[in-house]
Amino acid sequence: MAKIKSDSCQYILALFILSFIGSAIFYVWRTSNKEHVRMLELTQRENIDNINALIREHNKAKSDTTDTWWITDEPPATLEIYNLIEAKNKQIENLIKMYADTTPETHQISERFKNIKISVLINGLPQEINYDHTKIKYPAGALDIIFLPEKVAMKDNQFLPTFSSVTDALTIPTIEIPESLYAPILFHELGHALRHYGERNLRNVKAMAEKDIMLEEAEMHSLGGEIMNVTSKGAYKQLVNIIVNRAPLSRSFGETIASITEDDLALCDKIFGCSHTQIPGMMLSSQLMIDVGFNYCEKNKLGIDSKFKVYKWLTEYVFLKWTP
Ligand SMILES: [Zn+2]
DSSP: OHHHHHHHHHHHHHHHHHHHHHHHHHHHHHHHHHHHHHHHHHHHHHHHHHHHHHHHHHHTTTTTOOOOOOSSOOOOOHHHHHHHHHHHHHHHHHHHHTTTTHHHHHHHHHHTTTTEEEEETTEEEOOOOTTOOOOOOOTOOOOOEEEEHHHHHHHHTSSSSSEEEEEEEEEOOOOOOOOHHHHHHHHHHHHHHHHHHTTTTTTTOOOHHHHHHHHHHHHHHHHHHHHHHHHTTHHHHHHHHHHHHHOOOOSHHHHHHHOHHHHHHHHHHHHOOOOTOOOHHHHHHHHHHHHHHOOOOOOOOTTTHHHHHHHHHHHHHIIIIGOO
């Protein structure tokens, strides 16, 4: 009996020691894990602060720049305005054709949106400018494009081209945007249009989850990035690669994006003719940050879900109002 008692004592002691070691390991793991998470959050916050400071600096350097608007006020139906709108219409049609062979999706876009119908937002309603009062006949399925005069855009605080699946129309504020940037922005929005055109009446049943919206944005920004590379004759991807390769030890996409410098933004502006612009320059800097984050994900083989995180992180903490 005594032998059995001493065995069970040893057994209980062993159990006690084991559970003590177990909880000690768990405590150390939990503390160091907490510390790790805390450190990561801290560096992410630092990254966010650095990126926002960079954007502020970059804007300050351009404080004497003002954008040009090609329609400032709600226009009268004069021949001059008609010709101007006709020219802008032709420009969009040409750009849609010009970049058709960039990716399979740009090919689909150019096939789908061969015809567009232009109007200008006047008194809150899209109106065609027909100086001789003839009604233009548009083919069925022509995509509605609505130009916003400066005055209207300022009032509504709308400075970015946007496709709305509620109105089935693409709204474009009439800011002068260099064509090398205008083409990618246009295709980004036409990519949304390709996926959602004609959903106006299905809106309620087709409400998208936040993640799907963000994933679509990530894909549209990739599409825009491809066209930017073509319009810049490869200079854009080269710049993105230089930035990402320069920070090989980055522990997160945020750290890599935060390694972008004022010189990088200035060079990107120069490549796209945006050095003397405000809003187009902001759109460009936003796209560069997204592409640097995406490139980090690709280099580290992190997949599309991580691109979604890059997009969400940037829109939440950095430049919500500048992202088309
Ligand atoms: Zn978008």
